[in-house]
Amino acid sequence: MSGPSGAKVGDLLDFKWGIRRGVGLKNKDVRFFESFVYEGVEYFLYDSAYFYHDHLLETSVGKLVKMYERPTHEKVLKVVWFFRPSEVRNFLGDYQPRWNELFLASGAGKGLSNITPLESIMGKCNVVCTSKDKRNPEPSETELKTADFTFNCAFDVGRRAILDTFPDVIDGIEVTRFFNRKGERNLSKPLHAGTDTRPKIRIKTRTSPSTMLCQQVEDNAEVRTSENVVPKISSDSFPYKKRKAEDENPTLNPSSEYLMEKELDEKGAKLRQDKGVNRCKKITELTTGPNANDESSLHSFPFKKRKLGDEKLIINERPDPGKINRSSSTSQPNKSLKDKEFDEEVAKLRQEGRVKTCGKVIEVTERPDAERRKWFKKMHWDQRLQEAQEMGTLVLLSNLDPSYTSNEVEDLIWHALKKKVEARVIELGVKSNDYYGRALVIFKTKDTAQNAMTELNRRCLVLGDGRVVGARRGTLTEPNKQGEFHGHLTIDRIPSKRLRPEMRNAVSTSHCAQCNTIEYEMANEWLLQYKKYDASWEALSKKQMKEIEDVKSKLKMDSIFPVTS
Amino acid sequence: MASAAEKYAAFEEKVSRTVYFDNLSPQVTESVLRTAIEQFATVKGVKFIPNYLGPSNLPQCALIELDSSKKVKEVVSMIGQYPFMMSGMPRPVRARPAVAEMFDDRPEKPDRKIKCCWLDPNDPDFEVAKEMKRLTQKHAAEVEYVHKLQLLDEKKLAEQQGEALNTHSKKLKLLESIMADGTAKNLAKRYNLGVADE
Numbered sequence: 001m002s003g004p005s006g007a008k009v010g011d012l013l014d015f016k017w018g019i020r021r022g023v024g025l026k027n028k029d030v031r032f033f034e035s036f037v038y039e040g041v042e043y044f045l046y047d048s049a050y051f052y053h054d055h056l057l058e059t060s061v062g063k064l065v066k067m068y069e070r071p072t073h074e075k076v077l078k079v080v081w082f083f084r085p086s087e088v089r090n091f092l093g094d095y096q097p098r099w100n101e102l103f104l105a106s107g108a109g110k111g112l113s114n115i116t117p118l119e120s121i122m123g124k125c126n127v128v129c130t131s132k133d134k135r136n137p138e139p140s141e142t143e144l145k146t147a148d149f150t151f152n153c154a155f156d157v158g159r160r161a162i163l164d165t166f167p168d169v170i171d172g173i174e175v176t177r178f179f180n181r182k183g184e185r186n187l188s189k190p191l192h193a194g195t196d197t198r199p200k201i202r203i204k205t206r207t208s209p210s211t212m213l214c215q216q217v218e219d220n221a222e223v224r225t226s227e228n229v230v231p232k233i234s235s236d237s238f239p240y241k242k243r244k245a246e247d248e249n250p251t252l253n254p255s256s257e258y259l260m261e262k263e264l265d266e267k268g269a270k271l272r273q274d275k276g277v278n279r280c281k282k283i284t285e286l287t288t289g290p291n292a293n294d295e296s297s298l299h300s301f302p303f304k305k306r307k308l309g310d311e312k313l314i315i316n317e318r319p320d321p322g323k324i325n326r327s328s329s330t331s332q333p334n335k336s337l338k339d340k341e342f343d344e345e346v347a348k349l350r351q352e353g354r355v356k357t358c359g360k361v362i363e364v365t366e367r368p369d370a371e372r373r374k375w376f377k378k379m380h381w382d383q384r385l386q387e388a389q390e391m392g393t394l395v396l397l398s399n400l401d402p403s404y405t406s407n408e409v410e411d412l413i414w415h416a417l418k419k420k421v422e423a424r425v426i427e428l429g430v431k432s433n434d435y436y437g438r439a440l441v442i443f444k445t446k447d448t449a450q451n452a453m454t455e456l457n458r459r460c461l462v463l464g465d466g467r468v469v470g471a472r473r474g475t476l477t478e479p480n481k482q483g484e485f486h487g488h489l490t491i492d493r494i495p496s497k498r499l500r501p502e503m504r505n506a507v508s509t510s511h512c513a514q515c516n517t518i519e520y521e522m523a524n525e526w527l528l529q530y531k532k533y534d535a536s537w538e539a540l541s542k543k544q545m546k547e548i549e550d551v552k553s554k555l556k557m558d559s560i561f562p563v564t565s
Numbered sequence: 566m567a568s569a570a571e572k573y574a575a576f577e578e579k580v581s582r583t584v585y586f587d588n589l590s591p592q593v594t595e596s597v598l599r600t601a602i603e604q605f606a607t608v609k610g611v612k613f614i615p616n617y618l619g620p621s622n623l624p625q626c627a628l629i630e631l632d633s634s635k636k637v638k639e640v641v642s643m644i645g646q647y648p649f650m651m652s653g654m655p656r657p658v659r660a661r662p663a664v665a666e667m668f669d670d671r672p673e674k675p676d677r678k679i680k681c682c683w684l685d686p687n688d689p690d691f692e693v694a695k696e697m698k699r700l701t702q703k704h705a706a707e708v709e710y711v712h713k714l715q716l717l718d719e720k721k722l723a724e725q726q727g728e729a730l731n732t733h734s735k736k737l738k739l740l741e742s743i744m745a746d747g748t749a750k751n752l753a754k755r756y757n758l759g760v761a762d763e
Contacts, residue, residue: 090642090645090646091646398702406669408673412679416683426618427666427667428667434666438618457698459684460684460695460697461683461684462681462683462690462694463680464678464679464680468694468698468701469681470698470702519648519655520655522655522726523656523657524648525722525726530588533715533718537711540711544707548700551696551697554693554696555697
């Protein structure tokens with residue numbers, strides 16, 4: 001029996017079956033075994049081992065519960081998985097796992113176990129059960145010390161929760177098989193200590209970036225290929241299923257990406273959990289673990305980020321001249337009475353004996369008539385801001401401390417400019433840089449607003465922590481009239497009259513998407529989009545903060561704000 | 566009259582009980598939010614954050630006050646795990662715990678001293694301060710740009726998904742129609758194939 005490519009399937013190097021166990025019930029040609037020797041290591045039934053997955057940085061650990069050979073001479077293993085804490089971190093709740101602790105999969109659902117080709121096994125692993133369950137023999141000190149991993153709890157893949165008590169049966173196997181064996185053989189073999197570094201060595205090929213990455217993530221089911229899996233096994237003996245996957249679009253795997261993936265691991269891991277179980281369907285019976293699959297979706301991250309980064313570099317140059325023009329235009333000095341007043345003030349400050357730098361440090365305390373604020377019932381802000389914009393009295397202050405309150409901003413303006421104003425701080429959004437605080441300020445008259453802007457632009461108002469307040473004419477954004485919102489889709493369906501009222505309600509109530517709907521998959525694409533942009537915003541933030549620090553360090557704060565009080 | 570410290574403490578407590586929702590459609594109203602979240606926790610207050618300065622088709626954001634901070638954690642983790650739809654599909658909303666700076670009517674932190682100082686053009690540090698101002702403006706422009714990019718990307722994704730959805734639904738409609746009007750049965754008779762009923 002040969003696979004589609006014509007080669008004899010199932011010829012593996014270094015392989016020998018061990019003890020026979022019997023034949024399959026349904027298909028007499030399927031032979032079951034109890035042990036085998038592969039690459040010089042003997043594996044027994046119910047041993048734990050490391051398994052390799054395409055594109056995953058870490059190996060997965062699983063317990064061999066069945067090993068058999070098909071009539072086609074394919075050798076396969078059935079493996080029940082152990083979860084690493086990072087893989088289930090969203091469901092841990094308050095549980096604090098130890099550094100080498102795993103969770104045994106239980107329950108029913110995706111991620112519990114897999115049938116994998118035998119070649120995916122990497123090496124033996126020593127997993128000791130430390131649970132206080134009566135059926136579990138307690139491990140000895142030495143066993144604990146020599147164990148690679150321990151497990152104490154089970155993770156139910158159906159309910160997605162940590163269980164302290166083990167069920168009686170896990171995937172058709174009695175749970176006692178998973179516990180420590182009585183009269184435990186010493187399984188630890190030193191040469192396997194390094195097995196989990198093997199995948200990195202195996203990634204040798206480096207393909208050129210394909211345009212695949214620029215496509216949307218939904219195509220990524222095909223992206224997962226086994227192109228660089230196990231190069232040492234000759235192509236002749238490649239199980240035919242793996243080769244099928246190879247024919248699909250090649251993916252990109254520069255080894256450097258793994259480093260970036262580690263950083264992005266945090267962001268993508270959660271998606272892996274959800275998407276992984278769905279994408280399983282697309283490539284049947286490949287070496288897939290509980291969450292092998294959407295690893296590759298992360299690949300689009302670094303590239304998109306890079307693209308964004310390049311564009312950002314370009315804009316560094318562009319807006320600058322534009323902005324400077326704008327500020328200078330607003331600071332056309334309108335020589336009015338008020339202006340003269342300012343000039344006098346400046347002259348006064350200059351005369352006051354300045355030892356190092358500018359005039360006196362102004363301590364911003366509460367405005368004299370601060371009490372008054374509490375008396376008047378205020379109009380709705382929207383209205384006020386709109387009016388102010390029309391009258392030209394609206395000013396936008398930027399680079400404030402984000403923790404300032406509206407009242408503090410008003411006090412600040414009172415002390416700095418001797419003007420009574422109304423202020424409203426702009427709330428922190430999750431998107432922009434947290435460092436900058438902004439506020440919209442309404443002045444009494446257009447002229448005062450104008451002068452304030454002029455003054456703030458001509459001189460520099462420096463705040464205690466090295467911030468220089470910027471001022472601009474405030475413009476509010478147009479409200480979203482069309483109710484344009486990307487992402488909510490409608491299709492021409494049965495006209496709503498014919499829909500039964502329950503169905504109508506069902507569509508319009510808020511709900512969590514169920515896993516088996518298209519809606520769910522699309523929602524995951526959106527979540528990916530969000531995460532991608534989160535990464536971009538963070539990168540931008542970091543870059544901006546660095547630039548700020550650079551400039552701040554040049555500003556000699558001590559000379560401006562003498563350290564007296 | 567509560568002292569400043571007490572007021573602030575009460576405010577902080579409120580903040581810990583509040584969830585910040587993001588990516589809300591403009592059609593989401595207070596009542597929709599309320600009914601949605603009441604499925605999981607009692608809602609004490611809903612406040613939308615007005616978008617004064619961002620791009621005009623930025624999704625809405627809202628602050629929802631619940632009755633305990635434990636509930637906040639639950640809601641946030643649930644919305645983090647399962648995509649939650651409000652007033653439309655398939656774009657999910659996002660939630661995170663609120664922070665003090667998200668409230669525009671927050672009380673002052675007690676014992677905070679703000680200092681400020683004017684710098685004149687002939688000050689040694691004036692140039693540096695001016696550079697700082699320029700930097701602020703540049704950063705604001707960058708932020709605006711990324712916002713724009715983000716909205717464009719979202720639009721693209723939405724369009725793509727819309728197309729995919731339409732093709733799917735057309736396909737299904739087609740299937741439905743040939744089953745309904747008997748074409749499938751006729752063809753099956755021709756080819757001597759069995760057609761399952763429904």
